Amino acid sequence: xxxxxxxxxxxxxxxxxxxxxxxxxxxxxxxxxxxxxxxxxxxxxxxxxxxxxxxxxxxxxxxxxxxxxxxxxxxxxxxxxxxxxxxxxxxxxxxxxxxxxxxxxxxxxxxxxxxxxxxxxxxxxxxxxxxxxxxxxxxxxxxxxxxxxxxxxxxxxxxxxxxxxxxxxxxxxxxxxxxxxxxxxxxxxxxxxxxxxxxxxxxxxxxxxxxxxxxxxxxxxxxxxxxxxxxxxxxxxxxxxxxxxxxxxxxxxxxxxxxxxxxxxxxxxxxxxxxxxxxxxxxxxxxxxxxxxxxxxxxxxxxxxxxxxxxxxxxxxxxxxxxxxxxxxxxxxxxxxxxxxxxxxxxxxxxxxxxxxxxxxxxxxxxxxxxxxxxxxxxxxxxxxxxxxxxxxxxxxxxxxxxxxxxxxxxxxxxxxxxxxxxxxxxxxxxxxxxxxxxxxxxxxxxxxxxxxxxxxxxxxxxxxxxxxxxxxxxxxxxxxxxxxxxxxxxxxxxxxxxxxxxxxx
Amino acid sequence: xxxxxxxxxxxxxxxxxxxxxxxxxxxxxxxxxxxxxxxxxxxxxxxxxxxxxxxxxxxxxxxxxxxxxxxxxxxxxxxxxxxxxxxxxxxxxxxxxxxxxxxxxxxxxxxxxxxxxxxxxxxxxxxxxxxxxxxxxxxxxxxxxxxxxxxxxxxxxxxxxxxxxxxxxxxxxxxxxxxxxxxxxxxxxxxxxxxxxxxxxxxxxxxxxxxxxxxxxxxxxxxxxxxxxxxxxxxxxxxxxxxxxxxxxxxxxxxxxxxxxxxxxxxxxxxxxxxxxxxxxxxxxxxxxxxxxxxxxxxxxxxxxxxxxxxxxxxxxxxxxxxxxxxxxxxxxxxxxxxxxxxxxxxxxxxxxxxxxxxxxxxxxxxxxxxxxxxxxxxxxxxxxxxxxxxxxxxxxxxxxxxxxxxxxxxxxxxxxxxxxxxxxxxxxxxxxxxxxxxxxxxxxxxxxxxxxxxxxxxxxxxxxxxxxx
Numbered sequence: 001x002x003x004x005x006x007x008x009x010x011x012x013x014x015x016x017x018x019x020x021x022x023x024x025x026x027x028x029x030x031x032x033x034x035x036x037x038x039x040x041x042x043x044x045x046x047x048x049x050x051x052x053x054x055x056x057x058x059x060x061x062x063x064x065x066x067x068x069x070x071x072x073x074x075x076x077x078x079x080x081x082x083x084x085x086x087x088x089x090x091x092x093x094x095x096x097x098x099x100x101x102x103x104x105x106x107x108x109x110x111x112x113x114x115x116x117x118x119x120x121x122x123x124x125x126x127x128x129x130x131x132x133x134x135x136x137x138x139x140x141x142x143x144x145x146x147x148x149x150x151x152x153x154x155x156x157x158x159x160x161x162x163x164x165x166x167x168x169x170x171x172x173x174x175x176x177x178x179x180x181x182x183x184x185x186x187x188x189x190x191x192x193x194x195x196x197x198x199x200x201x202x203x204x205x206x207x208x209x210x211x212x213x214x215x216x217x218x219x220x221x222x223x224x225x226x227x228x229x230x231x232x233x234x235x236x237x238x239x240x241x242x243x244x245x246x247x248x249x250x251x252x253x254x255x256x257x258x259x260x261x262x263x264x265x266x267x268x269x270x271x272x273x274x275x276x277x278x279x280x281x282x283x284x285x286x287x288x289x290x291x292x293x294x295x296x297x298x299x300x301x302x303x304x305x306x307x308x309x310x311x312x313x314x315x316x317x318x319x320x321x322x323x324x325x326x327x328x329x330x331x332x333x334x335x336x337x338x339x340x341x342x343x344x345x346x347x348x349x350x351x352x353x354x355x356x357x358x359x360x361x362x363x364x365x366x367x368x369x370x371x372x373x374x375x376x377x378x379x380x381x382x383x384x385x386x387x388x389x390x391x392x393x394x395x396x397x398x399x400x401x402x403x404x405x406x407x408x409x410x411x412x413x414x415x416x417x418x419x420x421x422x423x424x425x426x427x428x429x430x431x432x433x434x435x436x437x438x439x440x441x442x443x444x445x446x447x448x449x450x451x452x453x454x455x456x457x458x459x460x461x462x463x464x465x466x467x468x469x470x471x472x473x474x475x476x477x478x479x480x481x482x483x484x485x486x487x488x489x490x491x492x493x494x495x496x497x498x499x500x501x502x503x504x505x506x
Numbered sequence: 507x508x509x510x511x512x513x514x515x516x517x518x519x520x521x522x523x524x525x526x527x528x529x530x531x532x533x534x535x536x537x538x539x540x541x542x543x544x545x546x547x548x549x550x551x552x553x554x555x556x557x558x559x560x561x562x563x564x565x566x567x568x569x570x571x572x573x574x575x576x577x578x579x580x581x582x583x584x585x586x587x588x589x590x591x592x593x594x595x596x597x598x599x600x601x602x603x604x605x606x607x608x609x610x611x612x613x614x615x616x617x618x619x620x621x622x623x624x625x626x627x628x629x630x631x632x633x634x635x636x637x638x639x640x641x642x643x644x645x646x647x648x649x650x651x652x653x654x655x656x657x658x659x660x661x662x663x664x665x666x667x668x669x670x671x672x673x674x675x676x677x678x679x680x681x682x683x684x685x686x687x688x689x690x691x692x693x694x695x696x697x698x699x700x701x702x703x704x705x706x707x708x709x710x711x712x713x714x715x716x717x718x719x720x721x722x723x724x725x726x727x728x729x730x731x732x733x734x735x736x737x738x739x740x741x742x743x744x745x746x747x748x749x750x751x752x753x754x755x756x757x758x759x760x761x762x763x764x765x766x767x768x769x770x771x772x773x774x775x776x777x778x779x780x781x782x783x784x785x786x787x788x789x790x791x792x793x794x795x796x797x798x799x800x801x802x803x804x805x806x807x808x809x810x811x812x813x814x815x816x817x818x819x820x821x822x823x824x825x826x827x828x829x830x831x832x833x834x835x836x837x838x839x840x841x842x843x844x845x846x847x848x849x850x851x852x853x854x855x856x857x858x859x860x861x862x863x864x865x866x867x868x869x870x871x872x873x874x875x876x877x878x879x880x881x882x883x884x885x886x887x888x889x890x891x892x893x894x895x896x897x898x899x900x901x902x903x904x905x906x907x908x909x910x911x912x913x914x915x916x917x918x919x920x921x922x923x924x925x926x927x928x929x930x931x932x933x934x935x936x937x938x939x940x941x942x943x944x945x946x947x948x949x950x951x952x953x954x955x956x957x958x959x960x961x962x963x964x965x966x967x968x969x970x971x972x973x974x975x976x
Contacts, residue, residue: 067965068965069890069964069965070965070968070969071823071965071968071969071971071972072894072897072968112867134893137884138884138889141883141884141889142883142885144883145878145883148923148926152927152930152931153863153930153931160927160931163931164920164923164927167919167923168920171883171916171919172913172916175912175913175915175916176912178893178896178912179896179905179908179912182893182896182897182908183900185897186900186901
């Protein structure tokens with residue numbers, strides 16, 4: 001099992017499959033079938049990661065290590081731990097959903113569309129599996145190319161502006177990451193991320209490196225105030241693009257903080273935790289209000305994504321406050337574990353819920369070709385099956401107990417209480433705000449009088465859409481009532497991370 | 507003396523081509539083309555066959571070392587591609603004349619001499635041979651107002667630069683009493699030399715080199731020449747001469763003046779940073795693709811200088827890698843303009859690429875790869891070129907320079923993205939066919955795929971570059 005290069009296969013299969021798709025130029029039917037085949041195969045293979053995963057250790061697993069650019073000591077170094085493995089499975093599942101969601105919708109250059117998503121899948125899996133800093137950067141940047149094209153070619157009317165803004169924003173963030181990685185290599189003598197974890201740095205060095213990481217990943221997450229590209233990109237992107245953006249690319253920002261900022265610069269993270277906590281709380285509260293004011297369905301969900309990602313960054317950085325409060329008790333308390341695991345669960349859960357929300361909007365948009373909330377009303381009358389599912393996802397988005405949305409937020413809020421009452425108080429307002437903007441949207445779109453003749457003529461979802469949404473609902477519900485399978489795989493990694501950040505590097 | 511065999515062979519063949527042209531005029535242009543390609547191929551093979559042992563010849567004024575071998579191979583290869591890409595374009599414009607081949611071959615010979623020069627005078631000889639041919643080539647399209655203006659500008663500014671370089675050489679000669687590269691390096695170890703005079707000499711040398719590279723503030727000629735010259739000539743001027751200029755830079759500054767690193771480093775920092783800033787900012791405003799690529803060249807020159815000014819072996823190796831990758835990318839992008847041009851139509855405005863993604867998806871994909879490579883996005887060769895020079899700068903603790911460079915490269919990404927944007931996001935306004943022969947299309951695709959391949963597996967070339975400077 002260990003000898004089989006599972007991670008390489010996972011990364012290369014979709015990339016090669018995507019390149020092969022480019023060959024079936026006009027044959028949309030064949031392209032779709034091939035894309036589905038490749039994405040399902042990748043998904044099934046990724047389940048092997050979960051089956052073969054040893055959750056008792058924090059060590060990297062499924063490791064593959066080859067020299068790549070010997071002159072610079074850059075390696076082809078892959079491996080997964082409890083943080084990256086769940087995110088990889090999230091990636092493969094999301095891609096299957098995107099392929100199915102684009103089945104009848106994308107008629108224009110379908111082969112290229114599917115190909116872009118498959119290549120993107122391979123690159124995103126590479127981001128999560130890379131343990132060499134340059135390899136990570138390579139996947140991290142290369143991912144922009146297909147997404148840039150997806151938004152620019154298949155997007156809405158203002159797509160060019162949105163996609164260039166998206167590209168330049170993220171590229172701007174990541175060049176600082178590159179400088180930081182080069183500087184770290186200069187200090188550590190290798191590009192291995194695990195070596196970076198052990199290199200000792202003075203506080204000043206750490207602060208600069210931390211700021212570089214923060215810029216790179218804050219743009220991706222995105223945190224207030226560098227979030228402005230996200231609503232534009234989401235609104236203009238085709239449904240599949242929105243799903244991938246929300247489900248995965250945002251998670252790469254959170255993952256980057258986990259993998260780079262916290263363990264490499266723990267002292268700087270502790271010194272500057274007020275900054276991240278402050279920005280997270282602004283994201284949760286202020287962006288919550290902004291979401292309330294949206295008249296565009298996709299924009300509303302985009303802003304709610306920013307608010308939800310605020311929980312992830314909050315969870316990651318209140319750890320330091322909890323530690324400070326428990327200075328007397330030695331060792332790692334329950335609060336820190338709760339905070340980090342809460343952040344992780346929130347990432348996974350938001351991946352599925354946001355994907356479901358965007359797919360639901362996609363269902364409406366395909367029929368009505370508008371995203372304006374005011375154009376809808378009384379959809380429940382003509383689309384009862386769809387309404388049931390969409391309302392369920394809306395509830396999950398608002399953090400209803402029993403859904404996965406509740407688990408992560410609740411864990412982070414609980415942990416926040418151990419850090420500072422007011423953090424917890426402010427974070428908890430999301431339960432009200434989230435419910436307010438989501439349910440108000442549900443009311444305006446699905447319930448009430450049938451708004452116009454077009455809504456009355458709406459056809460309910462097809463079997464394809466039904467399966468798509470139902471499977472997502474099952475996952476959301478499963479994580480909601482039984483998060484243990486997810487939590488168990490990350491315990492060891494979380495403990496290890498907490499140990500790393502509790503040791504000063506100065 | 508045998509070390510100069512490739513150049514002698516080249517010279518002999520140049521004369522043969524000259525005679526053939528003189529007697530047949532333009533009637534047998536196909537044959538001249540084939541003969542020129544054969545000349546380059548033979549030179550390439552000779553250099554390849556003689557690889558390995560090296561040494562000095564012609565009273566230590568000529569050197570054959572791994573650096574010269576690699577650069578000569580690159581120059582021959584690049585020029586073979588240039589001639590292949592240009593053929594149809596020149597034919598359509600009635601420019602396919604014997605002079606073109608004669609001048610191109612003599613220019614190539616000049617480049618080879620520059621690469622192997624181990625003496626200031628040999629270097630100057632090679633430089634002038636190359637430059638004079640280039641001036642004439644730029645002005646070859648006699649009826650074109652822009653081309654003659656470009657040729658004139660190039661000639662006057664180029665002559666000025668050569669003068670500066672020569673003046674710098676004479677000052678160095680005055681200070682050290684030597685003209686040979688190695689002799690100067692030995693003389694510089696003497697502490698009693700007048701440092702002020704030496705520094706003055708270096709200023710003029712750096713100005714001369716800056717002119718030839720087109721580094722800011724000596725870049726004025728570059729956009730006009732790139733835009734004004736027929737695209738095939740632009741391609742020739744933009745690719746191989748940069749490789750030769752790199753050799754000149756290495757021979758003079760690092761091999762000859764290595765001990766004066768602290769003096770010329772600050773100058774190069776200024777040239778590099780200004781080039782990156784000005785090149786990237788001015789490129790944004792361009793609507794003409796050739797002019798945009800000219801400004802992008804200026805910024806690439808800035809990046810290349812970053813590697814040299816690091817003053818480390820890793821830095822020189824990085825700059826060498828950058829030069830080679832730059833030549834490959836430039837070949838590809840101007841080759842693409844040539845490919846899309848046809849009789850009576852120049853595909854040199856950015857808008858001429860509108861909707862290429864729908865008209866010719868494969869060529870649009872190739873252009874996309876080139877643009878992303880130039881912007882420094884992985885997994886393409888341009889990324890590793892940028893990575894290696896920035897790494898070498900970070901390694902000598904010039905962090906501020908590195909940060910300026912990467913921030914400006916984000917701005918640079920914008921204008922490359924604009925080309926991708928018009929190709930893929932805009933609707934086509936015209937439906938022309940590509941008239942270039944299939945073989946050239948394959949060649950161009952191979953060229954671009956090489957950029958992708960070098961991005962995925964840069965290890966071998968990196969190792970080669972590192973070995974040359976170790």
